[in-house]
Amino acid sequence: MALAAPGQLNVEEIPSWGSRSVDCFEKLEQIGEGTYGQVFMARETKSGEIVALKRYEWTMKRRGMLLFMHHVLRLMTNINFSAFMQFPITAIREIKILKKLQHENIVKLKEIVTSTGPENDEQKNQDGNKFKGGVYMVFEYMDHDLTGLADRPGLRFTIPQIKCYMKQLLTGLHYCHINHVLHRDIKGSNLLIDNEGKLKLADFGLARSFSSDHGGNLTNRVITLWYRPPELLLGATMYGPAVDMWSVGCIFAELLHGKPILTGKSEPEQLNKIFELCGSPDENNWPNVSETPWYNNFRPTRSMRRRVRETFWNFDRHALDLLDHLLTLDPKQRWTAKEALDADYFWTDPLPCDPKSLPKYESSHEFQTKKNGSSSDKMKNKLQRDRNYNILSSIPACLPFSILGELLHSGMDLIFPKQCTSCRPSRYPASGNQSGGFNSNRGAQVGGYSANQYPPQGRGPPYAGTGMPVPGPRGVPSGYGVGPPNYSQSNQYGGSTASRGPNSMGSNRNQYGGWQQQ
């Protein structure tokens, strides 16, 4: 059998997904810890190809439910799961959606492999009812995630580099949105980057399909708190791609500012921080906001004015313009991915750099950078807290049927066109120069990035009116209710010269890599 070239696992030669054992791979190192299991760097023994294995382990005590899930799985993924029926819903979603999405800015799911049976006799004797073993999703290996990369001591992102990453993020997201998929968990640790400078969206465990005529009833407790838009925090259950665009705005500001900008520790606090920065919502800046389910519970008692431009006065005008349109309270007025890609920011000097010109770093994932910074016990506890905070960890216990309903619905309205072609010590400080045209100069302008941590993912307990505390977001001091956020005014990089010259990410402003629009 011919050896697979890197990036080309022998998927075609594999009879069917799920039929191979994980023993075909040699485990090298743990690189991630997610809600349901770990992520490992591994080598396929035959081909030598390096991949990432995301392991799902789930036990289910009730056989009826198990059989039901098996049926659902078969219906939704066309994969025969008979050998490994214990499987979380988030994984079903991820597989189903990733099988359909094929794009250079979306991580490639290559195969699914299994490990059947109990892991050891002790476990087996403890509870004979449990179904043990695991299911592993085999992904192309990516050297970094954005959070891990940005956490590297001394690493500075330049403005062309930030533009390059942002452009790829928007490109991948645009592809998702035109294919009616909402990601619903855009954050740094879900943006994978390889040593070729390619950025890819990952972790589609919370993703779902949508249609424009969708009647609503989507869950509003999705998206990691710091990146969650105001409409979800106000209880909206009818929403669209704009939710992802808010997260993009948060990431963009974070890249330039040097640290996360909206770091609430609870949903009410998060809303308060949003209002302090973006102003209080009213019928003028957000028509029909008063109709959002929790508006009366959370509407600010005092009027606050929008302070985005004055807070980030040190960003250049094009960056500010883009940020202003992304961090727009009203989801209907928020820029789409396409509008953002058309923004002057990406078409003026310094232009986005060529991804290939980016430096090659040693592998860095959030899990590893955190592990290096803390004892392994602390790390375990922290990761456990994060997991507890993730709504998905509670699905089997309290929300199976509602989520399943949503899942089934998503199975019905998933619409794909026939041919879809279409970041802590002090990060990114200011230095260097700017260059125009095709920009391979990474030493140009830079933003700032400094110590802070991401919050745990997802949806916490109900919080209506109470400000119910949720597990803390990784060591962020509370600023709740004590006035505007304390943004440092650093890393100015203004003075762009307008230029529509050739762009390393594509020369025509309105052409995004051969996508099929719909």
Ligand SMILES: Nc1ncnc2c1ncn2[C@@H]1O[C@H](COP(=O)(O)OP(=O)(O)OP(=O)(O)O)[C@@H](O)[C@H]1O
């Ligand atoms: N293909 C990959 N290549 C390299 N690293 C990866 C890959 N996929 C995931 N990782 C690493 O593993 C981490 C966790 O992966 P992922 O977010 O998919 O798991 P998860 O269980 O959904 O996590 P969470 O519950 O935090 O959302 C990522 O942040 C990344 O560092």
